[in-house]
Amino acid sequence: MHANPVADPAARFTGSNATGHSCAQSVPAADAAPALTLRDVTVAYHDRVVLRDVSLQLAVGRVTALLGPSGCGKSSLLQCCNRLSDLIDGCRVQGNIRVFGEDILAAACDLRRLRKRVGMIFQKANPFPLSIRRNIELPLIEHGVRDAQQRDHIMEKVLRDVGLWQEVRDRLQAPAQSLSGGQQQRLCIARALALAPDILLMDEPCSALDPIAGGRIEELIGELRGRYSIVLVTHNLFQARRVADDVALLWPMPDGSRLLEFAPRETIFSAPQHELTGLYLRGAMG
Amino acid sequence: MIRSLRQRPWSDSLLALACTGAALLLAGIFFFLLWDLVRPGIGGLSWQFVSTLPAAAGRDGGIAPVIVSTLLILGVCLALSVPVALGTAIFLAQQQRGLPWAAWTRRSLDLLAAVPSVVFGLFGAVVFCELLGLGYSIAAGGLTLACMVLPFMIRAAEDGLRAVPREYHLAANALGLSQYRLLGAVILPAAAPALLAALVLAIARALAETAALLFTSGYVLRMPSSLFDSGRTLSVHIYDLAMNVNGGERNAYRSALVLLVLLLLINTATHTLSRCLSGKARI
Amino acid sequence: MISSSPSTSSPWSIDLLLRCWQRLAAAVAGGVLLLLVAYLIAESLPALMRIGPLALLTDPSWHPLEGSFALLPMVMASVGIALLAMALALPLGLAIALFLTVYAGRRLRAIYVAMLELLAGIPSVILGFWGLVALVPVIARWQAPGTSLLAAALVLALMITPTIALLSHLVLRQAAQTHALTTAALALSHYAHIFRVVLPVAMPALASTALLALGRALGETMVVLMVAGNVVQFPASLTTPVRSLTANIALEMAYARQEHRSALFVSGLVLLLVAGGLYFLIARLQRGDKEQAPVESAA
Numbered sequence: 001m002h003a004n005p006v007a008d009p010a011a012r013f014t015g016s017n018a019t020g021h022s023c024a025q026s027v028p029a030a031d032a033a034p035a036l037t038l039r040d041v042t043v044a045y046h047d048r049v050v051l052r053d054v055s056l057q058l059a060v061g062r063v064t065a066l067l068g069p070s071g072c073g074k075s076s077l078l079q080c081c082n083r084l085s086d087l088i089d090g091c092r093v094q095g096n097i098r099v100f101g102e103d104i105l106a107a108a109c110d111l112r113r114l115r116k117r118v119g120m121i122f123q124k125a126n127p128f129p130l131s132i133r134r135n136i137e138l139p140l141i142e143h144g145v146r147d148a149q150q151r152d153h154i155m156e157k158v159l160r161d162v163g164l165w166q167e168v169r170d171r172l173q174a175p176a177q178s179l180s181g182g183q184q185q186r187l188c189i190a191r192a193l194a195l196a197p198d199i200l201l202m203d204e205p206c207s208a209l210d211p212i213a214g215g216r217i218e219e220l221i222g223e224l225r226g227r228y229s230i231v232l233v234t235h236n237l238f239q240a241r242r243v244a245d246d247v248a249l250l251w252p253m254p255d256g257s258r259l260l261e262f263a264p265r266e267t268i269f270s271a272p273q274h275e276l277t278g279l280y281l282r283g284a285m286g
Numbered sequence: 287m288i289r290s291l292r293q294r295p296w297s298d299s300l301l302a303l304a305c306t307g308a309a310l311l312l313a314g315i316f317f318f319l320l321w322d323l324v325r326p327g328i329g330g331l332s333w334q335f336v337s338t339l340p341a342a343a344g345r346d347g348g349i350a351p352v353i354v355s356t357l358l359i360l361g362v363c364l365a366l367s368v369p370v371a372l373g374t375a376i377f378l379a380q381q382q383r384g385l386p387w388a389a390w391t392r393r394s395l396d397l398l399a400a401v402p403s404v405v406f407g408l409f410g411a412v413v414f415c416e417l418l419g420l421g422y423s424i425a426a427g428g429l430t431l432a433c434m435v436l437p438f439m440i441r442a443a444e445d446g447l448r449a450v451p452r453e454y455h456l457a458a459n460a461l462g463l464s465q466y467r468l469l470g471a472v473i474l475p476a477a478a479p480a481l482l483a484a485l486v487l488a489i490a491r492a493l494a495e496t497a498a499l500l501f502t503s504g505y506v507l508r509m510p511s512s513l514f515d516s517g518r519t520l521s522v523h524i525y526d527l528a529m530n531v532n533g534g535e536r537n538a539y540r541s542a543l544v545l546l547v548l549l550l551l552i553n554t555a556t557h558t559l560s561r562c563l564s565g566k567a568r569i
Numbered sequence: 570m571i572s573s574s575p576s577t578s579s580p581w582s583i584d585l586l587l588r589c590w591q592r593l594a595a596a597v598a599g600g601v602l603l604l605l606v607a608y609l610i611a612e613s614l615p616a617l618m619r620i621g622p623l624a625l626l627t628d629p630s631w632h633p634l635e636g637s638f639a640l641l642p643m644v645m646a647s648v649g650i651a652l653l654a655m656a657l658a659l660p661l662g663l664a665i666a667l668f669l670t671v672y673a674g675r676r677l678r679a680i681y682v683a684m685l686e687l688l689a690g691i692p693s694v695i696l697g698f699w700g701l702v703a704l705v706p707v708i709a710r711w712q713a714p715g716t717s718l719l720a721a722a723l724v725l726a727l728m729i730t731p732t733i734a735l736l737s738h739l740v741l742r743q744a745a746q747t748h749a750l751t752t753a754a755l756a757l758s759h760y761a762h763i764f765r766v767v768l769p770v771a772m773p774a775l776a777s778t779a780l781l782a783l784g785r786a787l788g789e790t791m792v793v794l795m796v797a798g799n800v801v802q803f804p805a806s807l808t809t810p811v812r813s814l815t816a817n818i819a820l821e822m823a824y825a826r827q828e829h830r831s832a833l834f835v836s837g838l839v840l841l842l843v844a845g846g847l848y849f850l851i852a853r854l855q856r857g858d859k860e861q862a863p864v865e866s867a868a
């Protein structure tokens with residue numbers, strides 16, 4: 001097991017290393033336990049297989065870009081990793097997914113704990129129709145941070161992390177919906193960070209935003225690198241090149257998409273193993 | 287709306303004439319009806335009428351026991367139907383359309399909504415009055431009404447809950463929130479105006495109902511001393527004065543006016559309240 | 570240090586309670602119909618067994634205390650009243666819906682719709698009362714006693730017209746909006762737009778609206794009870810006083826015993842079957858018409 005698999009939010013933020021906010025996992029050792037392991041994962045909707053035999057190992061603290069043509073099952077793959085797939089009618093997941101060694105597809109898996117450890121950011125920002133403060137408080141209360149001062153402390157910390165603190169410190173009671181699209185998305189990231197997750201799944205977090213707001217999010221991902229293990233779905237190859245440490249490419253096949261290639265960024269962009277990878281990465285880049 | 291550039295053919299004008307005529311006709315009837323109902327009743331309408339006991343089988347005096355019975359029957363009806371309707375609506379709104387037993391429940395409710403109210407009366411007379419041994423009573427009447435308003439309440443509440451964006455569900459689940467928290471903090475507040483509307487719909491139906499109550503809650507005009515006493519609602523009172531009491535018309539007019547005003551008040555109050563609620567959710 | 574482990578009163582145990590409550594509620598709500606059908610059948614059985622379904626139709630008259638149980642005149646009265654009411658309300662309601670969709674400006678439409686909603690919200694007992702004091706005397710001047718099939722049909726028509734108009738307006742507006750650009754591009758006249766495009770497209774939905782209204786007319790008790798006259802006889806003319814199935818139940822349920830009571834439940838069962846049949850038809854119409862928004866079940 002990993003050294004600190006389920007840091008409770010309070011401990012994570014108020015502990016001895018609160019100032020640095022970087023835990024032992026910031027510098028991944030080559031032989032550290034992988035954050036996320038997928039083995040032969042097959043996903044089907046109503047018996048139509050959309051993903052077949054995907055195997056991946058994501059190292060701790062790295063940003064992995066998940067690429068692939070539209071409809072090849074990138075979102076589906078992400079949803080398996082925090083069992084959001086449970087909510088989708090007719091969705092079946094086979095294979096083996098481990099978060100820090102723990103089998104999350106097992107029936108005994110504590111979903112609440114899993115979803116606290118594996119945060120998710122959606123394409124469209126989805127803050128609750130409540131105040132900014134309440135949006136961050138709600139998950140904290142749910143996960144047992146009873147002390148209001150502690151919650152305020154965490155809130156300030158994560159809002160600073162996403163660069164929103166200066167913008168909203170005076171209007172925390174304002175409804176979240178009054179923020180701009182980019183601010184809402186950063187609020188959602190802050191909300192996920194408040195639970196001190198180990199892994200962040202980001203499903204095209206910038207694609208609904210204008211380039212400047214998207215750029216802020218991208219910078220933010222760069223800043224979060226090392227502290228969180230991040231899976232980033234994106235259609236923007238420049239973005240992948242800028243922020244990703246590793247790149248995974250899914251490719252649609254007649255019987256369901258497969259993982260075509262998975263390699264560090266430098267390798268995959270300069271010397272792809274697979275001909276299709278090269279074509280996709282070059283062709284799409286013009 | 288489209289205005290063709292060509293000159294209108296004569297059939298166009300004829301159609302316009304017919305439709306406008308129909309609209310005028312119904313509007314005319316409506317205002318005539320309103321005038322006809324309000325004019326004779328408005329004079330005798332006073333606080334005293336609502337708060338005093340009836341005399342001479344309702345011919346004279348007020349309608350205090352009728353108001354009390356109405357409120358009690360309404361209370362019993364809502365106390366039973368609201369928890370059931372809300373639970374069912376939440377259950378159905380969560381289910382994907384395909385699930386067989388959710389679909390079955392929905393279909394049976396749609397059919398229940400089509401059942402004539404007098405049939406509910408028969409059902410209530412057997413099950414609540416006889417089987418449960420409640421006899422002609424406010425409790426039996428309230429139970430019968432609860433069954434009757436259930437499908438309307440559920441349908442309206444479910445629609446309201448479904449209108450809450452699915453993103454909130456996804457966000458809440460991705461954060462590991464419990465259903466309790468999701469419902470309490472996000473879904474129910476967001477759906478509050480629709481839920482309120484569902485409640486009002488049910489109240490309006492219950493207040494307007496007569497046939498289902500004639501042989502479940504009975505006719506008795508006395509002030510009820512418990513839920514197991516018989517009691518008549520405003521609408522039953524109107525029916526009885528109009529049909530069975532010679533010279534009861536004067537008070538029937540007044541009671542009808544009271545009922546109309548009651549319905550209008552409830553509607554206006556909820557419109558205002560729901561505007562406040564949805565305003566708060568938006569700000 | 571604050572622990573993050575869930576305590577005993579954690580929302581997750583409340584969740585379990587919540588789930589139980591929802592399931593239980595759904596079971597209760599779904600069970601009402603089952604119970605209703607079951608008890609109606611059970612209570613009807615004595616009449617169906619001892620009197621026999623045929624005798625219920627062919628007996629010479631309705632004298633339940635003397636063992637004569639003819640439901641047929643009342644069935645005919647119910648059907649006659651409902652059909653006449655529909656014949657009046659359907660054209661009127663449709664014309665008003667057209668008026669709202671095509672001719673009325675936005676302000677006028679909003680006002681008129683509010684008026685229709687008010688009218689639709691008037692309790693039927695008040696409509697019945699109004700029919701009794703305002704309409705019946707007028708008819709009586711022409712043909713005594715005034716309480717009659719015609720009076721019931723007129724008041725019933727007034728009762729269902731707002732519903733028909735409101736629902737049809739919804740349907741037509743949607744059809745008109747989806748096809749507005751096409752017909753404009755083809756430079757069709759108003760008349761052609763409405764009659765060649767909008768009405769045919771909206772026809773299935775309009776039909777289910779009409780069936781819904783028919784169901785309400787057949788099931789209505791108070792109006793019919795108050796203005797139709799309540800004499801058990803075949804409707805020979807418009808001004809005959811008649812008694813409907815629903816009114817019969819309301820009139821006699823309080824004192825009916827044994828077979829008599831059971832015969833009333835048979836009429837309840839008949840009403841239930843009619844409602845079920847109409848519901849089935851509406852469901853089929855709506856299924857065959859998936860693109861259109863489903864019409865709300867009753868308003």
Ligand SMILES: Nc1ncnc2c1ncn2[C@@H]1O[C@H](COP(=O)(O)OP(=O)(O)OP(=O)(O)O)[C@@H](O)[C@H]1O
Nearest residue numbers: 045050068069070071072073074075076077088089
């Ligand atoms: N709820 C669902 N029911 C049935 N099929 C689905 C469902 N969700 C997705 N699919 C199918 O699964 C496949 C993969 O969808 P997914 O959304 O995972 O693709 P994606 O790679 O995220 O696409 P995009 O880049 O456009 O977001 C698609 O072919 C889609 O039609």
Ligand SMILES: [Mg+2]
Nearest residue numbers: 074075076203
């Ligand atoms: Mg996607």
